[in-house]
Amino acid sequence: GQSLEQPSEVTAVEGAIVQINCTYQTSGFYGLSWYQQHDGGAPTFLSYNALDGLEETGRFSSFLSRSDSYGYLLLQELQMKDSASYFCAVRDTGGFKTIFGAGTRLFVKA
């Protein structure tokens, strides 16, 4: 079957750094994406990795290791507004189907 595993929740303090891991097992792989979703809101795209390595976008970075079927999202200088759910998602073929992980709920404390 196809599955993505990520921790159900993470808690960190304001100003800290947090890493959210994602391991995947899919029939194909065409890239790992990350989405943020605030309570009651829609998911918004954060980053995408198709090749091994680190992609940086401001306070957010995402890493991929295809040989390990593993990636992570790194959030730096945490702010209260970063409290949200974070989903990793795999595009499993050259088509458009995307499979989402169950999500990691991040709580940022003062």
Added chain:
Amino acid sequence: DAMVIQNPRYQVTQFGKPVTLSCSQTLNHNVMYWYQQKSSQAPKLLFHYYDKDFNNEADTPDNFQSRRPNTSFCFLDIRSPGLGDAAMYLCATSSDQYRGRYNEQFFGPGTRLTVL
């Protein structure tokens, strides 16, 4: 601003009474998706359109149908809603312009469906 719009934001229906949710987009994207998301769960893909080509997920119940009359609009029809169909329904779009590179999806705000 270019965006994905869903109407209504909240929909209440009765058990077994058909309901239609709508999605429109001004992004001119050729791919449109419908997801079902239940509380504290991941969005679950129901189907997607690539232009007019309809792609149904194998585990999407027959109770769920979709129409895409043109590039801008897509509808989700639930023929006989059951209590288990209460969820947030998310519409999303993407463009094949970056096919082979990435597939950023733009989500609408969702329609929260309640079944009484």
